[in-house]
Amino acid sequence: MVENDFDTALHEREGIEQPAQVNPYLQKRKRRELSVDEYVDGILRGDRVILSRAITLTESLNPEHQKMAQDVIERCLPHSGKSLRIGITGVPGVGKSTFIEAFGSHITSVGKKLAVLAIDPSSERSKGSILGDKTRMEQLSTDPNAFIRPSPSGLTLGGVARKTRETAILCEAAGFDVIIIETVGVGQSETVVKSMVDFFLLLMLAGAGDELQGIKRGIMEMADGLVINKADGDNVHPAELAKTRYQSALHLFPKNENGWSVPVATCSAIEHTSIDKVWEMITDFEQHTRSNGFFEKNRNEQNVKIFYDWIDFTIKNNFFNNPDVAKKIEELLPKVLEGNITPYQAGNAVVDEEKGC
Numbered sequence: 001m002v003e004n005d006f007d008t009a010l011h012e013r014e015g016i017e018q019p020a021q022v023n024p025y026l027q028k029r030k031r032r033e034l035s036v037d038e039y040v041d042g043i044l045r046g047d048r049v050i051l052s053r054a055i056t057l058t059e060s061l062n063p064e065h066q067k068m069a070q071d072v073i074e075r076c077l078p079h080s081g082k083s084l085r086i087g088i089t090g091v092p093g094v095g096k097s098t099f100i101e102a103f104g105s106h107i108t109s110v111g112k113k114l115a116v117l118a119i120d121p122s123s124e125r126s127k128g129s130i131l132g133d134k135t136r137m138e139q140l141s142t143d144p145n146a147f148i149r150p151s152p153s154g155l156t157l158g159g160v161a162r163k164t165r166e167t168a169i170l171c172e173a174a175g176f177d178v179i180i181i182e183t184v185g186v187g188q189s190e191t192v193v194k195s196m197v198d199f200f201l202l203l204m205l206a207g208a209g210d211e212l213q214g215i216k217r218g219i220m221e222m223a224d225g226l227v228i229n230k231a232d233g234d235n236v237h238p239a240e241l242a243k244t245r246y247q248s249a250l251h252l253f254p255k256n257e258n259g260w261s262v263p264v265a266t267c268s269a270i271e272h273t274s275i276d277k278v279w280e281m282i283t284d285f286e287q288h289t290r291s292n293g294f295f296e297k298n299r300n301e302q303n304v305k306i307f308y309d310w311i312d313f314t315i316k317n318n319f320f321n322n323p324d325v326a327k328k329i330e331e332l333l334p335k336v337l338e339g340n341i342t343p344y345q346a347g348n349a350v351v352d353e354e355k356g357c
């Protein structure tokens with residue numbers, strides 16, 4: 001039998017020769033753990049490797065890592081908040097990744113550093129994720145002024161949102177000027193993204209029946225700007241028609257508190273046309289809301305919401321992790337199922353258990 005001086009994942013059976021490892025130098029080296037100081041210094045220096053490791057730390061379920069991650073975030077917080085945060089949504093196939101690739105390159109070409117994060121609730125439900133695969137945004141991922149991080153997986157939407165907020169803080173502390181948070185237009189994740197960005201962009205398509213996408217789900221009401229993508233080739237005219245129709249539809253919505261009239265633009269992500277107009281739209285919005293105080297007000301309101309959400313989360317988390325509560329639930333659940341106790345009585349008994357009654 002061949003003596004191996006490196007680890008192998010192959011099961012070793014007596015008498016059977018182990019095949020040679022293709023590249024023994026590819027063994028997993030255990031990385032040295034970093035201290036909180038090293039994380040913070042690295043992030044503030046803009047070191048992407050350390051930034052990535054810090055994000056991974058925030059996503060770890062290990063309580064020690066969690067504690068450390070919270071310390072890192074706390075220390076990065078005073079250096080955060082300076083970026084422009086843009087949310088981008090649209091149904092699958094609308095061209096989000098193609099658009100972000102083109103739009104992102106435009107942003108870096110005007111001298112800004114860009115981070116692209118994703119909120120993809122599909123990675124919670126199934127193993128597959130709509131947004132997270134590595135082949136997306138290939139060009140942007142090689143841009144030295146862009147940083148792309150897929151959605152954290154295996155968490156509830158609330159959990160994904162929390163981690164994405166933390167990631168945004170770390171990216172801001174690392175000096176990123178613009179943060180794009182992308183989500184798929186298939187559910188509640190838009191509301192979550194809206195609650196953490198300064199500008200919310202809805203990508204749409206022109207075409208049969210498409211004019212109503214987003215309107216039904218109320219997403220259009222959340223948008224600060226609408227962009228009709230794929231305005232190229234034979235689709236230029238339909239895109240212009242759709243633009244007019246959306247503009248009329250938007251007139252029916254109540255006026256925004258911030259005094260901003262939601263603009264509609266067309267672009268072609270694939271041909272890179274009018275991408276600069278979208279950037280202009282967003283910088284106009286920033287200027288408008290900064291000068292009338294709504295930029296700051298929106299962020300303050302978002303913080304108040306996070307504050308309450310966090311209280312809500314912590315209380316529930318502590319409650320359900322209380323062993324007495326868990327025991328009581330286990331005891332009463334069969335009775336609820338069998339109809340031997342009302343759900344209200346059982347619920348009260350569980351709550352009383354936590355209070356120690």
Ligand code: GDP
Nearest residue numbers: 091092093094095096097098229230268269270
């Ligand atoms: P996502 O699912 O929203 O991220 O959409 P993708 O970026 O993956 O694009 C879906 C399909 O639409 C791909 O085949 C793209 O090549 C195509 N696509 C994206 N943007 C444009 C565009 O501006 N014009 C045209 N003609 N096709 C586009």
